Amino acid sequence: MAEVALRQLLxxxxxxxxxxxxxxxxxALETAxxxxxxxxxxxxxxxxxxxxGCNGFCERGPIVKIHPDDVSYYRVKPEHAESIVASIGAEPxxxxxxxxxDKQPVTRQVDNPFYAHQTKIALRNIGQIDPLNIDDYLxxxxxxxxxxxxxxxxxxxxxAVVASGLRGRGGAGFxxxxxxxxxxxxxxxxxxxxxxxxxxxxxAFMDRSILExxxxxxxxxxxxxxxxxxxxxxxxxxxxxxxxxxxxxxxxLQAAADCGYLGDDICGSGRKLSLEIVRGGGAFVCGExxxxxxxxxxxxxxxxxxxxxxxxxxxxxxxxxxxxxxTLANVPYIITFGGAEYAKVGTAGSKGTKVFSLxxxxxxxxxxxxxxxxxxxxxxxxxxxxxxxxxxxxxxxxGGPSGGCLPESLLDLxxxxxxxxxxxxxxxxxxxIVMDDRSCMxxxxxxxxxxxxxxxxxxxxPCREGLRHMRDILAGICAGHxxxxxxxxxxxxxxxxxxxxxxxxxxxxxNPVLSxxxxxxxxxxAHLNEQRCPAGVCPSLTVMQVDSEACTACGACFKxxxxxxxxxxxxVGAAAAVDEHQAGNDKKADKPRYEVDVMACTACGSCRxxxxxxxxxxxxxxxxCA
Amino acid sequence: xxxxxxxxxxxxxIQHYPGQRxxxxxxxxxxxxxxxxxxxxxxxxxxxxxxxxxxxxxSMATFYKALSLKPKGRHIIKVCDGTACxxxxxxxMIDGVQRHLKISPGDVSADGQFSVETVNCLGTxxxxxxxxxxxxxxxxVTLGQLPQVIDSYKPGGGNxx
Numbered sequence: 079m080a081e082v083a084l085r086q087l088l089x090x091x092x093x094x095x096x097x098x099x100x101x102x103x104x105x106a107l108e109t110a111x112x113x114x115x116x117x118x119x120x121x122x123x124x125x126x127x128x129x130x131g132c133n134g135f136c137e138r139g140p141i142v143k144i145h146p147d148d149v150s151y152y153r154v155k156p157e158h159a160e161s162i163v164a165s166i167g168a169e170p171x172x173x174x175x176x177x178x179x180d181k182q183p184v185t186r187q188v189d190n191p192f193y194a195h196q197t198k199i200a201l202r203n204i205g206q207i208d209p210l211n212i213d214d215y216l217x218x219x220x221x222x223x224x225x226x227x228x229x230x231x232x233x234x235x236x237x238a239v240v241a242s243g244l245r246g247r248g249g250a251g252f253x254x255x256x257x258x259x260x261x262x263x264x265x266x267x268x269x270x271x272x273x274x275x276x277x278x279x280x281x282a283f284m285d286r287s288i289l290e291x292x293x294x295x296x297x298x299x300x301x302x303x304x305x306x307x308x309x310x311x312x313x314x315x316x317x318x319x320x321x322x323x324x325x326x327x328x329x330x331l332q333a334a335a336d337c338g339y340l341g342d343d344i345c346g347s348g349r350k351l352s353l354e355i356v357r358g359g360g361a362f363v364c365g366e367x368x369x370x371x372x373x374x375x376x377x378x379x380x381x382x383x384x385x386x387x388x389x390x391x392x393x394x395x396x397x398x399x400x401x402x403x404x405t406l407a408n409v410p411y412i413i414t415f416g417g418a419e420y421a422k423v424g425t426a427g428s429k430g431t432k433v434f435s436l437x438x439x440x441x442x443x444x445x446x447x448x449x450x451x452x453x454x455x456x457x458x459x460x461x462x463x464x465x466x467x468x469x470x471x472x473x474x475x476x477g478g479p480s481g482g483c484l485p486e487s488l489l490d491l492x493x494x495x496x497x498x499x500x501x502x503x504x505x506x507x508x509x510x511i512v513m514d515d516r517s518c519m520x521x522x523x524x525x526x527x528x529x530x531x532x533x534x535x536x537x538x539x540p541c542r543e544g545l546r547h548m549r550d551i552l553a554g555i556c557a558g559h560x561x562x563x564x565x566x567x568x569x570x571x572x573x574x575x576x577x578x579x580x581x582x583x584x585x586x587x588x589n590p591v592l593s594x595x596x597x598x599x600x601x602x603x604a605h606l607n608e609q610r611c612p613a614g615v616c617p618s619l620t621v622m623q624v625d626s627e628a629c630t631a632c633g634a635c636f637k638x639x640x641x642x643x644x645x646x647x648x649x650v651g652a653a654a655a656v657d658e659h660q661a662g663n664d665k666k667a668d669k670p671r672y673e674v675d676v677m678a679c680t681a682c683g684s685c686r687x688x689x690x691x692x693x694x695x696x697x698x699x700x701x702x703c704a
Numbered sequence: 705x706x707x708x709x710x711x712x713x714x715x716x717x718i719q720h721y722p723g724q725r726x727x728x729x730x731x732x733x734x735x736x737x738x739x740x741x742x743x744x745x746x747x748x749x750x751x752x753x754x755x756x757x758x759x760x761x762x763s764m765a766t767f768y769k770a771l772s773l774k775p776k777g778r779h780i781i782k783v784c785d786g787t788a789c790x791x792x793x794x795x796x797m798i799d800g801v802q803r804h805l806k807i808s809p810g811d812v813s814a815d816g817q818f819s820v821e822t823v824n825c826l827g828t829x830x831x832x833x834x835x836x837x838x839x840x841x842x843x844x845v846t847l848g849q850l851p852q853v854i855d856s857y858k859p860g861g862g863n864x865x
Binding site (some may be wrong): 093094096097098135136137277278279280281282283286287303312318319321328357358359360361362373374375376377379435437438439443444445475478485507511513517522525526529533535637638640680682683684687 | 724725726727728729730732733736744754760763764767768769770771785786787788790791792793795798799800803823824825826827828829830834839840841842843846847849850
């Protein structure tokens with residue numbers, strides 16, 4: 079019975095695919111496999127079904143892969159189960175294969191442009207292994223790095239991480255090895271290690287994906303960090319909203335302890351480490367290290383001034399190392415293959431790979447891991463396939479609420495920690511949100527400030543009051559009653575925040591405003607001077623209009639309007655609006671026309687999105703209502 | 705009778721944790737999951753168990769978004785307003801929910817059936833715009849589909865279990 083399955087059917091069960099009913103797909107495949115395995119043929123051998131973590135291409139989920147044949151199916155539904163099982167070891171089932179712009183079916187994942195440009199280190203196991211089965215992780219070389227580290231002197235472990243050039247993936251980009259060395263230099267005991275899984279940046283979900291899909295790699299990384307700094311206790315702080323991540327990490331901790339990789343005697347070495355999960359309470363500021371530690375201690379998650387760094391005095395006043403999920407997932411690789419090997423990838427100042435969540439108005443969105451130094455253009459066009467519906471590119475927002483928006487002229491920028499900072503954006507946690515000409519940059523700036531305003535803990539005045547004031551100014555500009563002095567005032571407030579706020583949340587809070595002002599000032603000016611929103615987004619300044627010349631009378635806008643503001647008019651010539659029934663009769667005679675009731679229009683843009691003929695246009699509200 | 709059950713449930717949750725301050729948040733989260741809000745009796749009992757002033761627990765209850773002092777609806781509709789969802793029209797989605805249920809984000813419907821909230825990011829950005837009802841994600845939702853999704857959680861609807 080020790081028969082090893084020849085083939086594996088890997089069903090992606092990440093949160094994205096689960097939202098698309100992956101569980102039903104997996105169940106249907108299991109049933110279909112059982113039925114099919116009754117008459118196992120020698121050539122096809124036995125097939126094992128595995129529920130894996132996220133493959134990254136969530137947009138096309140659920141994803142099912144056949145291993146080792148390297149066949150990938152996308153947008154699988156339960157009813158496809160039999161066809162998929164029939165295709166195992168045979169001709170691939172064509173309707174579910176990936177098709178690019180040339181419409182040719184792509185069988186192998188490496189040939190799929192979304193994956194072809196990726197280099198996977200942090201995500202190396204995700205989508206390949208069952209996160210709930212530690213044997214899968216062990217077969218993939220798991221916990222070998224920990225065993226190797228147990229035999230290494232502390233200095234050597236730290237030296238390897240320093241040599242790798244690994245920098246914190248959570249936002250600040252501080253060199254991980256240096257942080258470890260520094261914590262190690264304080265004689266005070268006990269010391270603690272903490273994994274920061276309080277992923278709060280809107281638009282970034284790599285930490286969730288790693289915790290769900292490969293929890294052992296994070297646990298192993300954290301265990302190695304503990305060895306390096308001499309900690310015997312550690313915490314994984316994970317957002318409570320990430321239910322599946324909490325569940326999978328809890329199961330992985332138990333399995334690792336059962337196998338002796340955690341506990342009172344790690345692999346018989348006599349070393350101790352106990353790890354536990356702390357569920358975050360849903361406060362963005364808790365991503366800030368000192369706030370997170372305060373939260374772990376059981377208090378309100380407010381940051382403190384960092385005159386003394388947490389590597390010296392962190393949790394309960396003891397030396398504490400805090401690393402991000404993605405950072406820790408890289409650590410086992412570095413210990414196994416050596417720092418020099420890791421440092422071969424990347425740029426001079428930023429080594430290795432970075433996981434980005436490429437989302438927004440891009441054709442292929444999802445989670446991608448690319449070497450540091452890749453250009454924005456390559457990310458958007460090679461990996462992402464370009465802008466959705468082939469609309470013009472306007473901006474890419476990087477680094478979440480602490481980052482900035484970069485314009486088209488910077489598309490050839492090579493992405494690393496330094497280059498983005500130089501242009502007033504940042505790598506941050508790795509959100510990459512692509513925006514097209516239908517995204518209003520003033521509204522985006524308002525969005526981030528409004529977000530941070532809600533998340534500011536309120537402890538320091540510049541952040542609490544400054545953000546509120548900035549939000550009011552930006553809301554005024556969006557509503558069309560901005561003052562000419564607004565831009566100067568925004569810049570002044572931004573400067574004040576940068577200089578005087580207590581923590582990184584406040585210090586970087588003005589970045590989205592400053593970068594949009596820098597690169598998209600003309601949009602601010604259009605709002606201020608002409609009461610016009612060029613992107614056609616701000617509802618106070620915009621209404622939709624149907625261009626009767628371009629309109630083909632398909633009725634898509636009419637169906638899409640959620641408030642019934644699109645009216646069907648009688649055939650050309652008749653002026654009065656008629657009800658739907660009558661219009662149906664008139665259709666044969668002549669095509670109907672559509673018109674937007676400017677008083678009822680909420681400028682939500684549903685009609686504009688629905689129109690395939692560019693016949694719905696956003697126009698300045700005043701021009702129509704006057 | 706009902707009160708006694710609540711008290712028992714509270715004790716069960718609290719006794720699961722040692723009386724150390726650092727477990728306060730976890731115990732409060734469990735209470736929130738259990739009752740859909742933090743009953744005052746629960747906070748009082750927890751303060752006693754943790755040997756800390758009630759006011760400190762109150763400050764946590766009002767600080768962390770996951771905790772609430774008011775009962776929430778039977779079904780919690782979370783409209784994601786992360787950046788990816790935002791630029792794909794989450795504001796219209798919030799308006800749409802408001803129009804359909806006649807309640808604003810943060811409120812509970814009169815019949816206690818629904819709570820509406822906006823959340824920062826659900827981490828399913830590739831499916832934007834996203835709606836989370838209880839534990840179920842609805843990805844790439846259009847304004848047209850919205851009433852149908854919500855109605856399935858009304859009494860007698862397919863998802864009102």
